[in-house]
Amino acid sequence: MSELNYGLSELALEIRAMVREFAESRVKPVRAELDETGHFPTEILRELGKMDLMGLYIPAEYGGTFEGDSMPNLIAVEELSRICIGVSVSFAANGLGADPILIGASDEQKKKFLPPLASGEKWAAYALTEPNAGSDAGSIRTTAVKKGDKYVLNGTKQWITNGGEADIYTVFAVTDKNRGARGVSCFIVEKGTPGFKFGKKENKLGIRASATRELIFEDCEVPAANLIGREGTGFIWAMKTFDVSRPGIAAQAVGLAQGALDEAVLYAKVREQFGKPIIANQGLSWMLADMATKVETARALTYATVQSIDRGAKDYSKFSAMCKVYASDVAMQVTTDAVQVFGGYGYMKEYPVEKMMRDAKILQIYEGTNQIQRDIIGLALNKEYGAVAKK
Amino acid sequence: MHIVVCVKQVPNTTQVRINPETNTLVRDGVESILNPFDENALEMALQLKEKHPGTKVTVLTMGPPQAAEVLKEAVGRGADAVVLLCDRAFAGSDTWATSYALSTAIRKMEPADLVLFGKQAIDGDTAQVGPGVADWLGIPCVAYARKIEVADGKAVVERNFEDGYEKLDVALPCALTVLKEANVPRMASLRGKMAAKKLVIAPMTAEAVGADPAKLGLNASPTRVVKIFSPPPKTGGVKWQGEEPAVLAQRLADLLRERKLI
């Protein structure tokens, strides 16, 4: 298939081939079953770990293979997503959980917590959202009170991806109620810590293989050594994490949309009505053309964002938000259109596009809803043009 | 434990097509791959290595210089050492001469406890090399193995036969030919692939393994291919109707036999 030359490194191309083959041979045969049963893809993640693919974003000194090129990890997410985003989010959430450590933790903390993540021996999760703090993440109520060389955590996190499955959690809690977002701190909490429990696995519309659970903290004592950075810096880590993780959601969206496009074109070539394949109808082939164009635009914006971050861009929240919002909207449209191309068959669970359409919806919601992304972009525009106006 | 896995580079025969006009093989775009059944043998070795720390897995192939590719694939999956047996003197070897050549290379290595083979290679489909090598080495061989457990210097092996299976007690060293159902072969790891890329594989010659020149290659091979031809071309579909079921059934059975399909 023809493709644009995005100047991908040899490593990125190697990873693409590896993960593509892996997803086809290991994920595709079980995706419908995982969707149906909601079983967590434990075996699949274990195998990805054995293949050294869980440490693509972690620098070599901490056991990974990252050397300044974020594309290999992004492409691994994209290729898994092409087959199943229930699986790809379970893979990618490790990176999300580890990001606050990579961004804000001390060398000592990194040396302790990152190597088992890089090897895939342990998994991670990121815990910000609470029942009453979704889009308004600054209003979280989980508290952490210092007691000697410990912090005591109390409160409940909600809808935490990899909750219960992960071993290492980056948890945001309020250490100073009076300082609002500046009173939030980030802690590394290990599974098995007394007072740290999980709620039941949520029953979801899509990405059903992924585990989404509540985290419950009841007088949970966490070593003070597990505080990332200083007290009150948590919200900074949270937001910086999103700036680098949102392109990952965009990569899920690009992969998912590509997968739906693949299915739709192949089907349109074999399904015959009125004595010819349905792709021979202009009305339908134009639909496919629009789908393909959107997928490639989303991919281009996502890759460009990540590549400029790698090249040292300073201000990229706007672009991270743009690729997340654009690609996830594209994924929703393209998967919906793919169902349309399949007609009634597309509405049946036997064909994969039904699941893809259900799966797509989450991309417009998590890691900041698309309204919030547009807020970020709008805010940036306001700021940037304000600066110009003043000049 | 030292496990030797013998592998072969084969053309991916599922991609081969016959040109219906010339009735010849269309080989364009057919890639060379690690013989699929050998993947199961390698996987069995790697799983044994995981279970028995300190195990060394050596992968051996005889073939042209390009066959180094399958050895690299094996390294990518976790093989510890590889041997490429490569010499014009081996050219044209049939299964008799191939088993001899492989056995000489195995004798050159540190003593092997297990020698594993795939059930058969998909290009030649003979299934003869594994038992043949075992014979040259003078060790027992269990063909069509689907499961193995090693403890206390011996192995308990399950082998399939047409309508069931048998559990066998085998003293080491021994050879096995491994079935597809034995396991799901792993894929190469990133670090393994990187290591494989850097690997320079020096071919071993017939002389280096001390092979008797009189037992090598085409001249030492008892079998001779005297003719190669394409099977009768696949005709377009036919539909038979209006006759007695017994007549139609007989015609179909005859056709299947004639086309060598059964």
Added chain:
Amino acid sequence: MGLKIDLDLCTGCGACVAVCPFCALAQRAADGKVEVNEACTACGACLETCPVGALSMEVAEKKADAAALDAFRGLWVFAEQRGGKVQEVAYELLGEGRVLADKLGVELCAVLLGHQIGNCAATLFEHGADKVYVVDHPALEKYTAEPYSEAMSALIKKYKPEVVLAGATSMGRGFIARVAIQVNAGLTADCTELGVDVDKRLLLQTRPAFGGNIMACIVCPDHRPQMATVRPKVFKQPAPTAGRTGQLVAEKLDLKDPVVKVLETVNAMQNEVNVAGAEFIVTGGRGVGGPENFKLLAELAEALGGAAIGASRAAVDAGWISSFHQVGQTGKTVRPKIYVACGVSGQIQHLVGMNSSDTIIAINKDPDAPIFGVADVGIVGDLFQVVPELVKALKK
């Protein structure tokens, strides 16, 4: 030795490069002339394609001692028995062996290995054997490759047969390759056709290679015996002649104790043969009519030498068979050598799972069923009549 290329004649047309099944030929960058590499198996596929006759196969003439080769006479069939029951493949080989032995003008002999299996010999005579060699020894009670090859080799060394045939079964393939090494003979696997060159006293062994895409005819000019394995069901079983007898040779051999011990034998016909990866598949659709009728398909599967049973979704949904067997969009994708669809209409969701099968056979009573569109051979008829007849015809 091996393939020779006359570079003076070679015009660099590349015709041979394209036909080599093993990618052993390549054109030189400099002048386009052809070179051969180590991948060459001397199969000879290229020889005839060269328009200028630049290719030839050079084989060092061996001074095979004609008198030594002449000392070998007789055609042998390994009579595989399990649990005291001679396997059908042995009769099939006796049928074909009879024809070849008559052409060569030699005796047809069967070799029986086992322990306390004496009366098996009678049926071998009835199926055409002139002589039966029996080795009755405790080491041969349960089949393991080592004592079986030891016994067979000892017999061959002593009685010097010209040809040895065995079934390409788990047992036959498992030990006969060792015998070939021990007696220094050539062995051709999985032959689908056998013939003889009476003048040169050669066994002409034809077998598919390369996934069945090419056929090769193989001989062993300088070694005896000439050995081959043959797949079950390739040859027809001869009709037994009741009361026919022959010479029984009970051979006493000193065999080593088996090094491999059989701990347990589980005789479970694996009827849950996985359709994915199966070489032969018999599939039933709604036309099969009920769960009990799948027995009929199982008989056909057996007659084909052990096929997997497939099913359409209609048959699965009706609860006649588990979804493990379903072929198609929601089921498995298969690519067997032979796919027999019985009472399957052939809707696109079914076809996507099986239309790349090598040979598709459809049995359906509706002449307009779409399955006939992809079938290589379609039989319009009632499966309840056609399938039993087919089982009979295949067993003949």
